[in-house]
Amino acid sequence: MTDSLAIQGGAPLRQEPFPEWPIFGDLEREGLMRALESGHWGGEGPIEAEFSQQFATFCGARHAICVANGSITLELILKALGIGPGDEVIVPALTWLATAWAPLQVGATPVFADISADDWCIDPNDVRKKITSRTKAIIPVHLYSQIAPMTQLLEIAREHRLHLIEDCAHTHGSEWEGQPVGAIGDAGSFSFQSSKGMTAGEGGAVVTNSDHLADLIFGLKNCGRRRIPDSPATFGSNNRMTEFQSAVLIGQLQRLPSLMETRAENINYLREALRTVDGVKVLEPKKEVTRQGMYCLSVAVDDRAFGGMPRDLMVDTLQAEGIPVTPPYDVVYRSTLWKPSEKLWKFAPDKNPRKELGLDAHCPISEQVSLHTGLAFNHRMFLGTKKDMDDIVDAFLKVQKHADDMRWKSLNKKFRLATRKVLGKI
Numbered sequence: 313m314t315d316s317l318a319i320q321g322g323a324p325l326r327q328e329p330f331p332e333w334p335i336f337g338d339l340e341r342e343g344l345m346r347a348l349e350s351g352h353w354g355g356e357g358p359i360e361a362e363f364s365q366q367f368a369t370f371c372g373a374r375h376a377i378c379v380a381n382g383s384i385t386l387e388l389i390l391k392a393l394g395i396g397p398g399d400e401v402i403v404p405a406l407t408w409l410a411t412a413w414a415p416l417q418v419g420a421t422p423v424f425a426d427i428s429a430d431d432w433c434i435d436p437n438d439v440r441k442k443i444t445s446r447t448k449a450i451i452p453v454h455l456y457s458q459i460a461p462m463t464q465l466l467e468i469a470r471e472h473r474l475h476l477i478e479d480c481a482h483t484h485g486s487e488w489e490g491q492p493v494g495a496i497g498d499a500g501s502f503s504f505q506s507s508k509g510m511t512a513g514e515g516g517a518v519v520t521n522s523d524h525l526a527d528l529i530f531g532l533k534n535c536g537r538r539r540i541p542d543s544p545a546t547f548g549s550n551n552r553m554t555e556f557q558s559a560v561l562i563g564q565l566q567r568l569p570s571l572m573e574t575r576a577e578n579i580n581y582l583r584e585a586l587r588t589v590d591g592v593k594v595l596e597p598k599k600e601v602t603r604q605g606m607y608c609l610s611v612a613v614d615d616r617a618f619g620g621m622p623r624d625l626m627v628d629t630l631q632a633e634g635i636p637v638t639p640p641y642d643v644v645y646r647s648t649l650w651k652p653s654e655k656l657w658k659f660a661p662d663k664n665p666r667k668e669l670g671l672d673a674h675c676p677i678s679e680q681v682s683l684h685t686g687l688a689f690n691h692r693m694f695l696g697t698k699k700d701m702d703d704i705v706d707a708f709l710k711v712q713k714h715a716d717d718m719r720w721k722s723l724n725k726k727f728r729l730a731t732r733k734v735l736g737k738i
């Protein structure tokens with residue numbers, strides 16, 4: 313029985329959990345006590361100043377401005393760049409909603425471009441096709457473990473006089489040709505939300521080399537107050553980060569390089585080991601990627617090597633074996649969360665909501681990866697041992713060994729329901 317699949321009642325290949333996230337220790341504990349005892353708990357305190365300085369240096373940027381989260385960061389960057397109603401912003405179809413949400417928040421229209429199959433990042437050729445006279449900016453996302461093709465995107469941005477905003481929510485510490493991500497274009501947006509590679513539970517930062525942009529964003533997140541005395545006030549709300557978050561992030565930034573090293577070592581080992589498994593491919597970093605930060609490892613599967621097993625069923629089967637893999641994001645315009653009700657979200661009378669939301673978009677590669685071929689392994693899974701990596705490989709092999717069992721095809725639905733119950737999803 314031990315050899316049969318766990319989803320069919322066999323013993324799971326792996327019983328012990330993968331490393332938990334977040335990781336913390338004395339660095340964060342002492343930082344939190346320092347914030348607590350300082351009496352300055354809100355935003356714009358000395359601990360935030362310290363963290364912003366350190367994070368700017370880490371990103372090779374002149375400025376880092378701490379903000380409440382990595383969604384508002386994108387919105388504030390667009391606002392500071394003067395992007396608003398009537399403008400279009402090109403975003404990848406495969407990303408977390410926040411990337412496309414930001415243009416909507418400032419009254420602009422997100423326009424979806426497809427991704428490339430080899431990195432799941434925005435495809436520069438499709439970006440070119442989506443440019444119109446109304447396009448003002450491109451927001452590439454450095455998705456999961458990859459970096460968007462910045463050299464080509466910079467070229468397009470220069471050629472068409474567009475702003476380039478990097479969504480770096482997944483890539484703390486990555487470098488493109490030796491340059492840290494974030495300030496390669498006009499500005500970069502980072503998230504410190506719970507699942508990210510460094511975290512304070514919530515939080516975000518904008519990095520930029522532009523003094524002007526930094527000053528505007530500081531005002532926009534701080535009720536209109538400007539950082540540089542005597543410059544005119546902006547019209548902003550409160551999007552500040554607390555001293556507690558900054559204190560935790562100082563610790564997280566300090567431990568990041570060693571975590572990056574552990575992740576890289578394990579991923580290299582896994583990549584090599586998976587070369588022997590038919591139909592499973594860890595996406596390769598491009599030659600320009602000189603350092604790879606990480607949110608999830610992107611893995612493509614070919615169902616033909618698994619007897620035609622649907623990807624979602626493969627996810628359930630691997631999970632039942634003790635491997636906490638997930639599918640990638642929904643394509644934004646297909647997401648159940650991308651459906652504002654008219655009561656909660658009103659478009660201007662001259663706007664067509666379907667068009668503003670891009671609901672008729674069709675980005676075939678994004679859809680293929682999201683629905684059929686993509687798997688994502690969270691970075692926490694690479695903070696342990698080589699044995700953890702061997703278990704991932706063995707789980708694929710175990711599933712593959714049973715994949716030709718024709719019962720999959722007739723019993724798919726039943727198995728899926730059973731697994732969902734086992735995993736507590738329903």
Ligand SMILES: Cc1ncc(COP(=O)(O)O)c(C=O)c1O
Nearest residue numbers: 381382383408410481503504505
């Ligand atoms: C690609 C991407 N952009 C932006 C965000 C938004 O970050 P936050 O959750 O801090 O608002 C996320 C968060 O998951 C993300 O994955």
